[in-house]
Amino acid sequence: MEHIQSTKNSRVKEWKKLLSKKDRDLTGKYIIEGEHLIEEALRTNDVIEIMIQENIQMPDTWIMKNSPSVTMITADISKIISDTKTPQGVFAVCRKNEPIIDLTKQIKFLLLDGVQDPGNIGTMIRTADAAGIDVVIMGEGSGDIYNPKVIRSAQGSHFHLPIVTGDLHTWIETFKKSGIPVFGTSLEGAVSYKEVSPTDSFALIVGNEGAGVAREILNKTDKNLFIPIFGKSESLNVAVAAGILLYYLRK
Structure with missing residues (x-):
């Protein structure tokens, strides 16, 4: 040694x-x-x-x-x-590795649009892992998945599921061609998440901590969802919201 x-x-x-x-x-x-x-x-x-x-x-x-x-x-x-x-x-x-994605086998996806906080990114990777999500996709403007703070927050989930980077517009088109429903998250022009039924396959998009999912991406989804707020808080932390939706959507 x-x-x-x-x-x-x-x-x-x-x-x-x-x-x-x-x-x-x-x-x-x-x-x-x-x-x-x-x-x-x-x-x-x-x-x-x-x-x-x-x-x-x-x-x-x-x-x-x-x-x-x-x-x-x-x-x-x-x-x-x-x-x-x-x-x-x-x-x-x-x-570092860039896994190959097979849409005949990997059918549950979490997409991050411009999420930047390392703690939030790591927590969502860890939550996706726990929820049995097949792939996490990091869109343009999102933080680095190999940032030490992201790695600590993910607690080893980097080694359990594929995490890739790519253009979310391209991915949305790919999902639609494969028959995988795409759900965005928004406080406007959206329906309560409980108005959709859990499904075997889906792609959920969550957005930047302040700006949310970009409007041009929301315009391409099959449906946009929101989580009702019953207290006085204006919104939920993006990682918390992702966890609620991932567990609800999976069948």
């Missing part, structure tokens, strides 16, 4: 760069932190290398499926390659 002690080591600099979206996009890699996330990642073919702080023992629950390299690092290095105030001391570098 290699042991890196210098914070100026070239590999440490490479790991640190992965905290930047620009470098994640350039390299096709991203970094994750924490025992639980790494354990989930190791069930896939995504893990390239693992870094463990010198005072931490590798968990027995980790199954080293593809024998990634393991490097011992110092606490100072942990602080450099972590985006948290209290690093957990265990990290992994993973490869």
Whole structure:
């Protein structure tokens, strides 16, 4: 096992760069932190290398499926390659992937239009995973799914279901050709979600925290839905709304 002690080591600099979206996009890699996330990642073919702080023992629950390299690092290095105030001391570098979608098998979709808050994105990925959604699609203007805050919020769901990026207009046309109903979310020109029946297949679109789903996208859906507000709040958090609708719509 290699042991890196210098914070100026070239590999440490490479790991640190992965905290930047620009470098994640350039390299096709991203970094994750924490025992639980790494354990989930190791069930896939995504893990390239693992870094463990010198005072931490590798968990027995980790199954080293593809024998990634393991490097011992110092606490100072942990602080450099972590985006948290209290690093957990265990990290992994993973490869980004772009799954192939098969509409004959994957029939329940969550689409995000311009959602930017990392916590909301991660929570919706995690909720989609729990609700048995087949694919999450990130539209233009949405945040980066490999942002460390998104990854922490999703709690390992990145490794459970496909997450892709793409043009939502194109996806809507594809769904319509495949007979998959498309539901938007809006406070205007919409019907209560309980006026539609749960279904075997659907595509649900949720939008930006402030602006909602773009009007040009709402104009292309089969039906737009709203969740009634019974109290004094003006609206629901987008992640909460997505959770309610995903669980209701699935048959």
